[in-house]
Amino acid sequence: MTDPGSHPASHPGSHELIPAPRSLRRAPGSFVLGRGPVPDLGRHEAIRTAVDPAVADELGPEGYRLVVDAEGVRITGGGDAGVFWGTRTLRQLLGPDAFRRAAADPEREWTVPYVSVEDAPRFRWRGLMLDVARHFMPKDGVLRYLDLLAEHKLNVLHLHLTDDQGWRVEIKRYPKLTEVGGWRERTKYGHRMSPLWDEKPHGGYYTQDDIREIVAYAAERHISVVPEIDIPGHSQAAIAAYPELGNTDVIDTTSLGVWTTWGVNPNVLAPTDTTLRFYEHVLEEVLDLFPGAFVHIGGDECPKDQWRESAAAQARIKEQGLKDEDELQSWFIRHFDGWLAERGRRLIGWDEILEGGLAPGAAVSSWRGYAGGIAAAQAGHDVVMCPEQQVYLDHRQADGEDEPMPIGYVRTLRDVYHFEPVPPQLDAEQARRVIGAQANVWTEVMETAQRVDYQAFPRLAAFAEVAWSELPAPAARDYPDFERRMTAHYTRLDALGVDYRPPGGPHPWQRRPMPDGVSGGLGRPIDGPPPIV
Numbered sequence: 001m002t003d004p005g006s007h008p009a010s011h012p013g014s015h016e017l018i019p020a021p022r023s024l025r026r027a028p029g030s031f032v033l034g035r036g037p038v039p040d041l042g043r044h045e046a047i048r049t050a051v052d053p054a055v056a057d058e059l060g061p062e063g064y065r066l067v068v069d070a071e072g073v074r075i076t077g078g079g080d081a082g083v084f085w086g087t088r089t090l091r092q093l094l095g096p097d098a099f100r101r102a103a104a105d106p107e108r109e110w111t112v113p114y115v116s117v118e119d120a121p122r123f124r125w126r127g128l129m130l131d132v133a134r135h136f137m138p139k140d141g142v143l144r145y146l147d148l149l150a151e152h153k154l155n156v157l158h159l160h161l162t163d164d165q166g167w168r169v170e171i172k173r174y175p176k177l178t179e180v181g182g183w184r185e186r187t188k189y190g191h192r193m194s195p196l197w198d199e200k201p202h203g204g205y206y207t208q209d210d211i212r213e214i215v216a217y218a219a220e221r222h223i224s225v226v227p228e229i230d231i232p233g234h235s236q237a238a239i240a241a242y243p244e245l246g247n248t249d250v251i252d253t254t255s256l257g258v259w260t261t262w263g264v265n266p267n268v269l270a271p272t273d274t275t276l277r278f279y280e281h282v283l284e285e286v287l288d289l290f291p292g293a294f295v296h297i298g299g300d301e302c303p304k305d306q307w308r309e310s311a312a313a314q315a316r317i318k319e320q321g322l323k324d325e326d327e328l329q330s331w332f333i334r335h336f337d338g339w340l341a342e343r344g345r346r347l348i349g350w351d352e353i354l355e356g357g358l359a360p361g362a363a364v365s366s367w368r369g370y371a372g373g374i375a376a377a378q379a380g381h382d383v384v385m386c387p388e389q390q391v392y393l394d395h396r397q398a399d400g401e402d403e404p405m406p407i408g409y410v411r412t413l414r415d416v417y418h419f420e421p422v423p424p425q426l427d428a429e430q431a432r433r434v435i436g437a438q439a440n441v442w443t444e445v446m447e448t449a450q451r452v453d454y455q456a457f458p459r460l461a462a463f464a465e466v467a468w469s470e471l472p473a474p475a476a477r478d479y480p481d482f483e484r485r486m487t488a489h490y491t492r493l494d495a496l497g498v499d500y501r502p503p504g505g506p507h508p509w510q511r512r513p514m515p516d517g518v519s520g521g522l523g524r525p526i527d528g529p530p531p532i533v
Contacts, residue, residue, distance in 0.1 A: 016488035017092050019153055019465035021119035031068050033110040038103050039094065041087040046072040049083045056082075062155075062222075063120030066090060068112045078120075081222040085153050089117055092492065099151070099495035123421065125384050125436025126467035127156030127226075128460065130452075133163035133237075134262070135187075135443040136204035137452070143217050144449075148496065150221040152464035157218060158226045158296060158438060161206075164236035164259035164267075168205045169227070169289075173281050174242065178205040181237035184258040190405055190445060190522030192262040198447070203258075211289045226348070227290045230298030231279060232269040232332045239267055245275050247306040247313065262444045264301045271307070271316045271328055276335060283339070293346050294363065299333050300350035330356020337362050348384070351376070365438065367392075369533030370423045377426055377433035385421040386438040389530030391463060393455050394442045396525060397501055404454065404512030405445040406523040409530040413503070417462040417482055418474040439463045445523070450499045454510055457500035461489055 015026060033039045033046055041047060055063055061079030064086035068074075073090060077083035091098045093112050097105070128149055130137065137145075142159075149157060161168045167181035183203030189196035206214070218225045236259045239246040246253035247270045259265055269275050286295065304325035307313035317328050329352075337347045337359045347353075348363040351372025358364075363382040366373030373383040388395075388408075395408030421437040439460060446452045462482065471477055486503075493500050501510070512522075 015093065015113060015115065016485040017089060017117075018461050018482075018485055018489045019468035020482075020485070021089065021117050022470060023116075023118045025116045027069070027114040027116075029070070029114045030111040031070065031072060031114065033073070033094075033112060035109045036103065036106060038098055038100060039110050041090055044073075047075070047087075047090070048072065049075045049077070049086070051079055051083060052076045053078075059118070059120035062124070064089075064117075066115070066117040066119075068093070068115050070114075073112060081155075082120075084150075084222050085119070085121075086117075088151055088153060089119065091151070096488070096491035096495045099492050121153065121155075121468045122470050123434075123436035123467050125156050125438070126154045126464065127158050127384065127386075127436065127438035128154055128456075129158040129160060129228075129386070129438055129440040131160040131163075131441060131443040132168050133160050133166045135447045136166060136168060136202070137443075137449065138204060139206060139210045139214065141449050141452075142214055146214070146218050146221055146223055148460075148498065149223055151492070151496070152461060153468050154460075154464055155223050156226060156436070156438065157223055158228060158440075160228045160230075160442075162228070162230050162237065163234045164265045165262075166203055166205075166258060167237045167241065169211060169229075169286070170205060170207045171282050171285050172208065173285065174278070176241040177238060177282075179241070181241040181258060184237075184260050186260050187447075188261040188444075191407065191524040193524070194522045196522065197260075202447075208285070208289055215290060224292040224294075225290060226292060226294045226296055227286055228296035228298055229279070229282060229286060230300075231336070232271070232275075232329060233300065233302030234265065234298055235269050236265050236267045239269070242278065245269055245278060247310045249311055250306045250309045264303060266303045266305055268302050268306060269332075270310065271313050271332055279336070280339060283336070287343060287345060294348045295340055295345050296348050296365070297333065297336055297353075298349060299329075299353040300367070302329050302352070304329070327356055334359070354379075354381075363435070367440070369531070370425075371533055373434065374423055374425050377430040381433065382435045383433050384436050384438050385434055386440050387533075388440070389532070390419045391416060391437070391439040392442065393439050393459055394445065396523075397455075397459065398505065399525075400505060402506050402511045404451065404506065404510060406525040407445060408524065409526050409528075411459070411530075413459055413462050413483075413486075414479055416459045417466065417479055418477060419463065419466050420474050421466065437463070437467045450510075453499035454501050454506070457493060457498050458486060458490070458503075461486065461493075 056078030059078050062081045064077040064082040066086045075086035167177045171177050182205040187198045187202050189198045215225050240256050240258050243253035307325045333353045340347045346361045351366045364376035365384045369387045376383045395411045396403050396406040399410050422431045422434050
């Protein structure tokens, strides 16, 4: 990554870049950008930026070259995104104080070491999925996470906007989705088997102007926001707001409220024309808010019990010539696959959507392991690899009693650094179908921004390097070097105010001691290494 024969940079931590660039050469000396306020990297007289088609040809639109010498700073990008990522590297070269909103030392002299950097991403989808349905994150928190993604050269924010426990986006045609579906009366505290409840009502939603602000803020940072509207499962919040969406011939859907606990919910959408038209209207407004190519429609964890008992569902199966309820779910997904394609958009969903076949433009988020992604790539579909065993950041980070609300397998910083998005079962052509990778943050047990920070960081830094950098095979990766560079990166996270998990274990205020009288059951730790599936 760096030239071992070159000279060290002028101050500690200035060249410990994360994610690691393709190449970095140092030279003796440094350039002084000025004294006083944190430099404005977009409009500084000594920082020259340009877009060069030759860089695009060689490194792609997100690639860049950064040169610092006696003449100043020059950043040349393959496109505007490349220039922007070059400024993120420059910020790291300035040292951790450059990540503060204002200079801690008003007399600080800002110097940049003489370097030559050439860089480009390995994958074009470098994502974070943020679940704002289980625990709502107010708009300012989402904007803050967009800043954090940008500093790690991540370029996709997948917003999980709807689920059984809440509907988080304003739909003007159907106001009860947020008036009713946006709030639950209480919340299970911990895993679904926990005996405890938080009796405070919980909720919130983004207005359409909030969404426009989020999308515009992301675009300024060359980040695409992918909305997820979950169908046909994970839909009790919508059914609570509009009971006609549920299987009314099986249960009294008017009795359903927004779900207050966790897990897989039996109350799913009815496969009726009413439901199809309703979600088409919802998606019309969603497409107006989110201009990106992809719309995520969920498609996972849809129990079929109500469909088996529903005369309306069985009539739909017969009408469409379907074999069973599994094919009925595929019919549901294919309907919206075609609907989105007609409007120039691409459907993406969790890997269950493979069952029954997809249109050529549809893509798959492979979450249950690698197998779904392998099958999708072999069938000619684009894939985002996000296997829960590797990059679900709600899973615990250590096997200690101090870990707050332990969920899932132990996934350490080292484990995430050794995640490989392209499985060996794919040949070269199929491997090109893996358009990227994504880390997922499910928030059932993350009720505050501090809890989200703790679960996401520092592991998101390791994931960012996996998604951006041209790393060798996992067994050959230099984790000690990454760990050494993380020493500098922790000081950047400190300056950014990130409440990350320290490498030695949680701070006292990050621990979650067992409440009095409760002997266990708040979390759901799984022992042993995760399976590779």
